[in-house]
Amino acid sequence: MGGCFRAALSGAVLAWMLLPGMPARAQELTMAVGAPVTSLDPHYHQLSPNTAVAQMIFSGLTATDGHARIVPDLAESWRAVDATTWEFRLRPGVRFHNGSDFTAEDVAFTFQRVPNVPNSPSSYAIYTRPIREVQVVDAHTLRLKTAAPYPLMPTDLVSVMILDAETHAKATTEGFNAGPMAVGTGPFRMVSHRNGDRILFERNEGYFGTPPAWQRVTYRMITNDAARTAALLAGDVAFIDQVPTSDLAKLRGDARVALSEITGLRLIYLALDHARREASPFVADNEGKPLPRNPLQDVRVRRALSMAIDRGAIVERVMEGAAIPAGQFLPEGSFSYVSDLAPTPYDPEGAKRLLAEAGFPQGFRITLHGPNDRYPNDARIIQAIGQMWSRAGVRTAVEAQPWTTFIARAGKQEFSIFLQGWGSSSGEGSNPLRNLTATPDREKGYGASNRGRYSNPEVDRLLGEAMQELDDAKREALLQAATRVAFEDVGILPLHIQKNVWAMRKGLAHGPRADELTRAQDIRPAGATR
Amino acid sequence: MSSTAAGSPLARPQAAAVETPLRRFISEFAESRLALFGLGLFLLIVAAALLAPWIAPQNPYDLAQLDIMDGRLEPGSRNGADTFIYWLGTDDQGRDMLSGILYGLRISLSVGAGSAILACLVGASLGMLAAYAGGRTDGLIMRLVDLQLSFPAILAALMILAFLGKGILNVVIALVVVEWAYYARTVRGTALVERRREYIEAAQCLALPTRRIIFRHLLPNCLPPLIVVGTMQVARAIALEATLSFLGLGVPITEPSLGLLIANGYEYMLSGKYWISFYPGIALLVTIVSINLVGDQLRDVLNPRLKK
Numbered sequence: 123m124g125g126c127f128r129a130a131l132s133g134a135v136l137a138w139m140l141l142p143g144m145p146a147r148a149q150e151l152t153m154a155v156g157a158p159v160t161s162l163d164p165h166y167h168q169l170s171p172n173t174a175v176a177q178m179i180f181s182g183l184t185a186t187d188g189h190a191r192i193v194p195d196l197a198e199s200w201r202a203v204d205a206t207t208w209e210f211r212l213r214p215g216v217r218f219h220n221g222s223d224f225t226a227e228d229v230a231f232t233f234q235r236v237p238n239v240p241n242s243p244s245s246y247a248i249y250t251r252p253i254r255e256v257q258v259v260d261a262h263t264l265r266l267k268t269a270a271p272y273p274l275m276p277t278d279l280v281s282v283m284i285l286d287a288e289t290h291a292k293a294t295t296e297g298f299n300a301g302p303m304a305v306g307t308g309p310f311r312m313v314s315h316r317n318g319d320r321i322l323f324e325r326n327e328g329y330f331g332t333p334p335a336w337q338r339v340t341y342r343m344i345t346n347d348a349a350r351t352a353a354l355l356a357g358d359v360a361f362i363d364q365v366p367t368s369d370l371a372k373l374r375g376d377a378r379v380a381l382s383e384i385t386g387l388r389l390i391y392l393a394l395d396h397a398r399r400e401a402s403p404f405v406a407d408n409e410g411k412p413l414p415r416n417p418l419q420d421v422r423v424r425r426a427l428s429m430a431i432d433r434g435a436i437v438e439r440v441m442e443g444a445a446i447p448a449g450q451f452l453p454e455g456s457f458s459y460v461s462d463l464a465p466t467p468y469d470p471e472g473a474k475r476l477l478a479e480a481g482f483p484q485g486f487r488i489t490l491h492g493p494n495d496r497y498p499n500d501a502r503i504i505q506a507i508g509q510m511w512s513r514a515g516v517r518t519a520v521e522a523q524p525w526t527t528f529i530a531r532a533g534k535q536e537f538s539i540f541l542q543g544w545g546s547s548s549g550e551g552s553n554p555l556r557n558l559t560a561t562p563d564r565e566k567g568y569g570a571s572n573r574g575r576y577s578n579p580e581v582d583r584l585l586g587e588a589m590q591e592l593d594d595a596k597r598e599a600l601l602q603a604a605t606r607v608a609f610e611d612v613g614i615l616p617l618h619i620q621k622n623v624w625a626m627r628k629g630l631a632h633g634p635r636a637d638e639l640t641r642a643q644d645i646r647p648a649g650a651t652r
Numbered sequence: 653m654s655s656t657a658a659g660s661p662l663a664r665p666q667a668a669a670v671e672t673p674l675r676r677f678i679s680e681f682a683e684s685r686l687a688l689f690g691l692g693l694f695l696l697i698v699a700a701a702l703l704a705p706w707i708a709p710q711n712p713y714d715l716a717q718l719d720i721m722d723g724r725l726e727p728g729s730r731n732g733a734d735t736f737i738y739w740l741g742t743d744d745q746g747r748d749m750l751s752g753i754l755y756g757l758r759i760s761l762s763v764g765a766g767s768a769i770l771a772c773l774v775g776a777s778l779g780m781l782a783a784y785a786g787g788r789t790d791g792l793i794m795r796l797v798d799l800q801l802s803f804p805a806i807l808a809a810l811m812i813l814a815f816l817g818k819g820i821l822n823v824v825i826a827l828v829v830v831e832w833a834y835y836a837r838t839v840r841g842t843a844l845v846e847r848r849r850e851y852i853e854a855a856q857c858l859a860l861p862t863r864r865i866i867f868r869h870l871l872p873n874c875l876p877p878l879i880v881v882g883t884m885q886v887a888r889a890i891a892l893e894a895t896l897s898f899l900g901l902g903v904p905i906t907e908p909s910l911g912l913l914i915a916n917g918y919e920y921m922l923s924g925k926y927w928i929s930f931y932p933g934i935a936l937l938v939t940i941v942s943i944n945l946v947g948d949q950l951r952d953v954l955n956p957r958l959k960k
Contacts, residue, residue: 347919351922355922368744368920368922369923371923372922372924432720435720435721439720439721440744494900501905505715505745505905505906508715509715509716509718509719509745511715512715513716517716519906520904520906522905524900
C-alpha cells in the first residue's frame with residue numbers, strides 16, 4: 123500500500139515536472155473566493171465562507187464528501203448503542219498544529235464551548251443542543267447521551283469543528299481572528315489573516331488525512347465578480363469560486379481555463395416578515411402610508427407574490443442557466459425531496475386575482491431588500507423580482523447593500539421582505555426546516571436563521587416527530603410532510619437552487635462540492651490525478 | 653470695476669452707449685470657438701436632461717416598464733412589445749440605455765450643480781468670514797480647510813457615505829463636505845486683497861454693519877474667481893458622484909446615475925457587451941469636457957492677470 127502510494131506519488135511528481143509551462147513554485151496556490159470570511163472562530167458565525175476556511179484549519183468528528191454524504195473524519199466509526207446513546211471511536215495519533223494531542227477530552231471541551239460563544243450572530247448551538255451528556259469512555263472513545271432518540275447526530279457533528287481543551291480553554295473570537303487561536307487538526311495551518319482581504323495558509327505536514335498538494339496557499343477574497351474573473355484570466359490567481367454567470371459563456375470558450383460544476387444545495391429564497399401583525403416597516407399603501415395590518419400575514423398575499431415571479435426568466439436571463447427553479451429546499455434526488463412539490467408557475471393574472479381577494483385590488487407598495495455581494499447576481503435577482511411584482515400591481519422598490527450591513531439589519535428584523543440563501547450542507551431536509559422555518563427557539567437552537575420569524579405549529583410538530591425517528595424511511599416521510607406544509611403556506615418564498623461553478627487555470631483539477639465550500643484541499647495539479 | 657466700463661467712444665461710436673461689463677464679458681468669452689462649442693454642448697446636455705421624461709422612450713426608474721427578457725440587447729434591437737427601438741441597447745435588467753443615460757444625466761447634473769452651489773454657499777461664507785475677521789477665526793477656519801484638503805476627496809467622500817448610508821441626498825452632503833474648502837480658500841485669498849481697498853475702508857468709515865459690508869461690498873468683488881472655481885467644481889462633483897455610484901455607494905440600484913450604469917455594464921465588458929458601459933461613459937466624458945471647456949474660458953476672461 124505504502125510503496126504503491128509512493129510510486130504513484132513519484133510518478134505524479136515526474137509527470138508534473140515534465141509538464142511544460144508549469145509555474146516554478148508549483149507547490150504554491152493562489153486562489154480567490156467571492157464571499158468574505160467574517161470570522162475564523164469556527165463556532166461563531168454559520169456561513170459557508172467561514173465553514174470552508176474552518177474545514178481547512180480544523181476537523182470535525184464527521185465530514186461530508188462532494189455529494190454531501192457523511193464520511194469519517196476525526197471519528198473513525200460510530201454507532202447507536204441504544205435509542206439515546208451514540209458511540210464515536212476517535213482516530214488515534216492525531217495532533218493539533220501546536221503538537222497537542224487530540225483526545226476525547228477535547229471533544230467534550232468543544233461541545234461545552236459551542237453554546238457559549240458570546241454575540242454569535244448565528245450560533246452553532248443547534249448542533250450540540252441534543253447532547254445531554256458527554257461520557258469520555260477512554261482517550262479515544264466517546265459516548266453521547268441524548269434525551270430522546272436523535273438520528274442526526276453524525277450529520278450534525280459535521281458542522282462542529284473540534285478544538286483543543288488546553289489551547290482553547292480561554293479562546294475568544296478575537297483570538298481566532300487575530301491568529302494565535304486558529305489552531306486545529308486540519309490539513310492547513312493558518313499563517314496570517316487580513317480581515318476581508320486574504321488568509322495565508324501553510325500545509326500541516328502532520329495532517330492525518332490525504333496530504334494537500336500545496337505547501338502554501340494564499341486565500342484571497344475578491345468580492346467584485348469581474349475583478350475575480352479578470353484575476354484568473356490574468357494569472358494573478360489560479361482558481362476562483364462563484365464564477366460570475368455573465369462570464370460563463372466566455373470562460374467555456376477559453377483554452378486557458380477549465381470549469382468544474384455540480385448542482386448545489388443552496389436555495390435562494392425570499393424571507394418574509396411574519397413577526398408583525400400590524401404595520402411592517404417596508405410595506406405601505408399606494409400613497410405611501412403604513413398599512414394598518416401586515417399583508418404578509420395573509421397566505422393569499424404570499425402566494426400571489428410567489429405566482430408573480432417568473433422563475434424561469436430569472437434562471438435563464440439572470441442566472442444564465444446556472445440554477446434550477448425551486449419549489450422547496452432541496453434538488454431532486456435528495457433525502458426528503460417532495461416529488462410533487464413543483465416550483466410555483468408564473469401566473470401574473472392569477473396573482474392579481476389573489477391580491478384582490480385578499481383585499482388589495484390596487485396592490486400595495488413594498489421594498490425588497492437584498493445583499494449585493496453575497497450570492498451570484500443577488501442584486502440583479504431582486505431587481506428582476508421588483509419588475510415582476512410591479513407589473514402584477516405591487517409597486518416594488520429595491521434596495522441592495524453590502525452583505526455585512528444587510529445581514530446585521532436582517533437579523534434585527536428590520537426588513538419586510540428580503541433575499542437570502544441557505545446552503546443545506548447536510549443534504550437533507552431537517553437542516554433547512556430547523557434553521558429557516560422552525561419557530562425560533564433559543565433553548566432548542568431552532569430557527570437560528572429564521573429572520574422573518576415564520577412560525578407554524580404544524581411544521582414544528584412534524585419536524586419534532588421526524589427528529590425523534592431513527593427509522594430513515596419514516597423520518598423521510600415526516601420531513602416531506604413538514605416541507606409540504608411549510609411551502610404550501612409560503613413560509614419562505616423559494617426562487618432557485620444554484621449550480622456551483624468554479625474556474626481554474628488549465629493544469630489544475632478540482633473536486634466540486636454540492637455544499638459549495640471552496641477549500642484548498644480539493645484542488646490538485648491535474649497531473650497528480652492522471 | 654465700474655471705472656473700466658468707460659471705453660473709447662471714438663472707436664466704436666454705436667456700441668459706446670450699450671457697452672456694459674456683461675456685454676464685454678460675452679464678447680470676450682465668444683473669442684474662443686472651443687468654449688462656445690463647449691457651452692453649446694453643455695446647453696444641449698442640460699436640455700436633454702431636463703426634457704428626459706418627454707424624450708426618453710422609457711422611464712428607466714419604473715421597474716414595471718422594464719422587462720428582464722429584453723436584457724442585454726444590442727443597440728438597434730426592437731423591444732419585446734415591439735413599440736420602440738433600443739438605439740443604444742439595454743443593460744442586464746432590460747433598461748433602455750438611451751433612457752437610462754438621459755435620466756442619469758439628470759442625477760449627475762443636479763447632484764453636480766446642487767453640491768457645487770451648496771458648497772459655494774458654505775465655503776464662500778466661511779472664507780469671507782475668515783478674511784474679514786482675521787486673527788483666530790481666520791486661523792481656525794483655514795486650518796480646517798488645510799485639514800480638509802489634506803484628505804483625498806474620494807477617501808473623504810467614501811468615509812462620509814459609509815457613515816451616512818446610501819442615497820442621493822447623502823451624496824450631495826458628502827460632496828459639499830469634500831468641496832467647501834476649495835471655495836473657502838479661493839474667496840479668502842481674493843477677499844484679503846479686496847478688504848484693504850479704499851471702498852471697504854470707506855464703507856467701514858460710514859459705520860455700516862459688518863454683514864452689509866461683507867455681503868454687499870466685499871462679496872460681489874470676489875465673485876469672478878468664485879465663478880471659475882464653481883464651474884470646475886461642478887465637473888469635479890459630477891465625476892466624484894459617478895465614482896461613488898460606480899463603487900456602489902451612491903444612488904439606489906433601481907435609479908442608476910451614469911456611474912452606476914457604467915458599473916452595471918462593467919461585468920459584461922469581458923463578454924463583449926460593450927454598450928452597457930460604453931455609452932454612459934461617453935455621456936459622462938462629454939458632459940465633463942463641455943463644462944471644463946466653459947470653465948477654462950471663464951478663467952481666462954475673468955482673470956485680470958491674463959488680460960491682454
